[in-house]
Amino acid sequence: MDNIDTFIEKFITAVDFQEAVEITPDTVLKDLPEWDSLAALGVIVLSDMEYGKTITGEHLKQVTTVNDLYQLLT
Amino acid sequence: MSAQAFSLQDKTILVNGMASGLGQVIAQACSQRGAKVLPAAQPRQPIHGLVHCVDHALECAVADLSEAELTRLFHSNVVQPVMLTQQLLQTDSLAPNASIVFLLSTAAHMGAKGQGAYAASKAALLGMIKCLALEQAAQGIRVNGVSPRADEAIWPDVANSVIFLLADASRWITGTSLLINGAGSDSASRSQMETGAAA
Amino acid sequence: MSVAQDPFSLSGKRVLVTGASSGIGRQIAITCSQVGAELVISGRNPERLQETKAALQGEDHLAITADLSQQEGIDQLVAVADTLHGVVHAAGISKLVPFRLINKQHLTDIFDSNTFAPMLLTRDLLVKKRIAQNGSILFISALASHSGAVATGAYAASKSALLGAMRSLAIETAKQGIRANCIAPGYVRTPMLDGLAQGGANMDELIARTPLGIGEPEDIAHAAVFYLSDASRCLSRHYTFIDGGLSIPLDIYA
Numbered sequence: 149m150d151n152i153d154t155f156i157e158k159f160i161t162a163v164d165f166q167e168a169v170e171i172t173p174d175t176v177l178k179d180l181p182e183w184d185s186l187a188a189l190g191v192i193v194l195s196d197m198e199y200g201k202t203i204t205g206e207h208l209k210q211v212t213t214v215n216d217l218y219q220l221l222t
Numbered sequence: 223m224s225a226q227a228f229s230l231q232d233k234t235i236l237v238n239g240m241a242s243g244l245g246q247v248i249a250q251a252c253s254q255r256g257a258k259v260l261p262a263a264q265p266r267q268p269i270h271g272l273v274h275c276v277d278h279a280l281e282c283a284v285a286d287l288s289e290a291e292l293t294r295l296f297h298s299n300v301v302q303p304v305m306l307t308q309q310l311l312q313t314d315s316l317a318p319n320a321s322i323v324f325l326l327s328t329a330a331h332m333g334a335k336g337q338g339a340y341a342a343s344k345a346a347l348l349g350m351i352k353c354l355a356l357e358q359a360a361q362g363i364r365v366n367g368v369s370p371r372a373d374e375a376i377w378p379d380v381a382n383s384v385i386f387l388l389a390d391a392s393r394w395i396t397g398t399s400l401l402i403n404g405a406g407s408d409s410a411s412r413s414q415m416e417t418g419a420a421a
Numbered sequence: 422m423s424v425a426q427d428p429f430s431l432s433g434k435r436v437l438v439t440g441a442s443s444g445i446g447r448q449i450a451i452t453c454s455q456v457g458a459e460l461v462i463s464g465r466n467p468e469r470l471q472e473t474k475a476a477l478q479g480e481d482h483l484a485i486t487a488d489l490s491q492q493e494g495i496d497q498l499v500a501v502a503d504t505l506h507g508v509v510h511a512a513g514i515s516k517l518v519p520f521r522l523i524n525k526q527h528l529t530d531i532f533d534s535n536t537f538a539p540m541l542l543t544r545d546l547l548v549k550k551r552i553a554q555n556g557s558i559l560f561i562s563a564l565a566s567h568s569g570a571v572a573t574g575a576y577a578a579s580k581s582a583l584l585g586a587m588r589s590l591a592i593e594t595a596k597q598g599i600r601a602n603c604i605a606p607g608y609v610r611t612p613m614l615d616g617l618a619q620g621g622a623n624m625d626e627l628i629a630r631t632p633l634g635i636g637e638p639e640d641i642a643h644a645a646v647f648y649l650s651d652a653s654r655c656l657s658r659h660y661t662f663i664d665g666g667l668s669i670p671l672d673i674y675a
Contacts, residue, residue: 164521185623186519189572193522204619224455227643228429228652352669359632359666370655382428382652391429391647394633394640397669398662405657406595415592415658 150198155218158198162190173215177208195221227391231256234267235388238306239275244325244377248273251381252388263310268317271388272310274303274324279372284338292339299343304350311358319362321388324351326369326399328414344369348399355397364392367399371411376404428652432457436649437498437505439489439542440512442469444611445561447476448638449509449645454478456646461505463487463498464512489538490530499545506553507649508546510539511561513580515613517572517622528575535579540586547594555598557649560587561641562605564664567673572622580605584660591658600657602648607664609636633665640665 150158156171165182177183188208195203199221211217235257239245249259252271263269278298280291303324310316329337330344347367355365366387370380383400386392404411436453440446442464450462454477462477464470467486474484485501487494489512513535518527539560546552565573566581583603591601608614608628618624628635644663647653662668 162519162522164519186571189517189622190519190522193518193572197518197522197524197527224452224639224643224646225430227639228456228646355666356632356669362633364633376655379652379655383656386429386647386652391643394636394665395644395661395663396633396666400656400661401659402655403657405598405600405655406592411655412595415595 149222152215152218155222156214158194159191159214159217162194163187164190171214173213173218175214176212177214177217178212191217228386228389229256230271230385230389233270233388234258234260235271235273236260236263236269236310237273237275238303239277239325242275242277243374244277244380245275247377248275248381248384251378251385255385255389257388263313263315267315269310269315270317270320272307272316272320272322273384273388274306274322276303277325277327280339281336282339283336287339295339296343296346299340300346300350303347307354316361316363319393320364321392322354322363322365323384323387324365324367326367328369328371328401328403330367330369330399331401351399352397359396364396366392366395366397368402369399370402371404371414373404373411375408376402428654429646429650430457431507431646431650434506434649435459435461435504436507436509437461437463437502437546438509438511439463439498439539440510440561441473441484442466444511444613445606445609445638445641446509446511447473448642449511451476451478452639452642452646453507453509453649454482456650458507458649461485461498461502463489489542490533492541495538495542495545498542499549499551502546502549502551504553505546505551505556507557507559508543508552509559509561509645509649510542512538513561513563513613515563515573515576515617517617518575519572520574523574531575531579532582535576536582536586539583543590552594552597552599555651555654556600557653558587558590558594558599558601559645559648560601560603562603562660564605564607564662564668566605567662568668568671570627587660588658595657600648600654602653602657602659603661604641604644604648605660605662605664606641607631607636607662607667609638609641611638631665631667632669636663636665 237249240261326344329341406412436458438450441450441462460482463485560583562583563580565577569577
């Protein structure tokens with residue numbers, strides 16, 4: 149299973165940040181300036197392809213931090 | 223229920239240009255499918271379908287085209303059907319969910335020598351169809367075209383495509399045109415399909 | 422007008438519909454049966470396929486559970502197909518994946534179901550002479566083939582591939598009087614659309630942009646009947662959007 153650092157790397161690839169941002173486990177998703185519907189879709193696909201878990205937009209709405217997301221997916 | 227979707231029962235259809243050969247074939251086919259067919263608008267008679275069959279041909283190289291000929295062709299093929307449509311819209315003569323069908327031609331979609339003026343007049347209607355379709359969608363009014371190849375033998379089939387576009391079966395189709403290419407049913411249309419496909 | 426002479430009737434015609442266990446394929450099968458066709462239906466889910474079969478009007482219909490992304494599935498279907506007057510390729514899958522996350526597996530899955538299966542099934546039906554003279558082949562593409570909406574890279578590619586395949590096929594089969602056409606639906610109320618919403622798409626916004634509102638499976642089914650019937654016998658090589666006008670203001674030919 150991926151550790152949190154590997155997860156964050158994959159998260160950054162999936163979301164495709166144009167401006168470099170520092171992501172920590174405590175980063176709040178909604179505070180990310182480029183967090184939009186395509187970013188959310190990237191996470192949904194990441195979850196399915198990398199972790200074999202089907203999540204929906206509804207699941208994502210209940211997630212606050214990057215660490216919450218890590219817990220949900222792994 | 224599905225057979226009814228292709229019926230024109232209880233529909234009043236105005237055929238603009240009914241005197242032409244194709245106009246007559248279309249009017250007869252609509253009437254056989256249960257429509258009441260009118261050659262012109264009548265007071266207090268909501269129209270469920272409007273078919274524009276006016277179609278004047280002109281074969282002339284663009285280098286030889288006169289302004290008078292071009293103007294006359296555009297008036298009969300474009301201005302007349304469009305202004306009639308406008309008049310029916312302004313007088314609220316079209317029923318909600320009415321269907322409007324313009325007669326185009328394969329020439330509207332494909333270039334050919336000597337067809338510049340004619341092709342342009344039919345392509346003008348393509349533009350009109352798309353914009354009118356957007357303007358009238360809120361009323362549920364649909365606007366489409368049929369684009370037959372020039373061949374009297376396929377007139378009954380043109381009429382069937384018109385019927386489809388007038389009937390409730392096509393209630394979610396708007397802003398488009400059906401190209402009636404003959405489907406390669408004879409050697410001429412097969413050759414057109416093959417050469418048209420070479421590119 | 423008697424039923425036999427009605428050019429919009431499918432009476433006396435045998436029609437194969439793939440993807441008949443749900444959505445557009447299911448409705449096409451049901452509507453075809455209502456206008457007189459004898460159906461051969463296929464789908465991957467046996468229970469839901471039987472539900473579709475039970476909803477068909479009339480008797481003598483055949484239901485074949487088969488996965489057409491596998492050659493064995495195609496073989497199974499072709500073996501029992503007998504003479505067909507119409508074929509509707511409605512089976513297909515969709516999944517939203519941003520381009521940067523596309524991988525080979527995703528491309529293979531999408532193309533196997535949406536592109537290779539309909540092409541290979543058609544090939545085998547033609548080779549085994551299962552399609553009657555004057556038969557009609559209909560591919561179900563998608564507006565995405567031209568609109569290329571966000572995150573539809575693989576799906577849009579798989580659907581626009583059907584355009585080239587259909588155009589070439591239509592010329593090759595014209596001599597036998599066999600027609601080939603494509604219809605490309607916009608947003609229709611189906612389980613696939615629910616899947617897209619689950620997969621992160623904002624469907625409400627997309628539907629609000631459709632001038633005539635969301636489409637119903639019946640709207641696509643009626644168009645399918647037209648393309649299968651003798652009323653369209655002079656139409657081949659068509660690629661028609663059935664989308665409630667959604668494509669009209671798009672720059673899809675730019």
